[in-house]
Amino acid sequence: MNTVKAIYPGSFDPVTNGHLDLIARGAKIFDHVVVAILKNATKNPLFTVEERVEMLTEAVTGFDNVSIATFDGLLVDFARQQQAQAVLRGIRAISDYEYELQMAHMNRRLARELETIFLMPDARYSFVSSRLVKEVFELGGSVEGLVPPFVIRRLKVRVADHNGSHEAASSTSNP
Helix, strand or coil, X not given: XXXXXXXXXXXXXXXXXXXXXXXXXXXXXXXXXXXXXXCCHHHCCCCCHHHHHHHHHHXXXXXXXXXXXXXXXXXXXXXXXXXXXXXXXXXXXXHHHHHHHHHHHHHHHHCCCCEEEEECCXXXXXXXXXXXXXXXXXXXXXXXXXXXXXXXXXXXXXXXXXXXXXXXXXXXXXX
16 A cells, blocks of 8 residues: 655744644645654744644644654755655745745755645635744734644743843843
């Protein structure tokens, strides 16, 4: 029996309900989905890779055919290591498509055996991004319904820690 494995790569900083929508739909299409967290320190993530692994592990507990992994370097190399046949990517808007199309063509050039599959998230998540979630939350807006409740709890702790360190730094610099 031929099984089809897909890699769903991203930073997932933090995981959103849009991500989870794509994971659930990908799990119906593919025999196995590997949610692959890119270790990219240049993106200045809010959460550590370990924290993102924990959040995604909690988020996918109901799926028997979804696993979590981390990688750095080229996605095509990771896909080969995982013996994957496809890359799953979400497209929310035309701007996503332009970027994702370039990446798909480059991945295809580097690994002809790897197919890129684009899925659109459910319309209610079509505007949601990790970056936007972080910005709205840090400015005091509600992200309820856009991320799982456990992500909101972690955001509260992280932003409180972050704000506390700023307050401590500013109070020590002013005599």
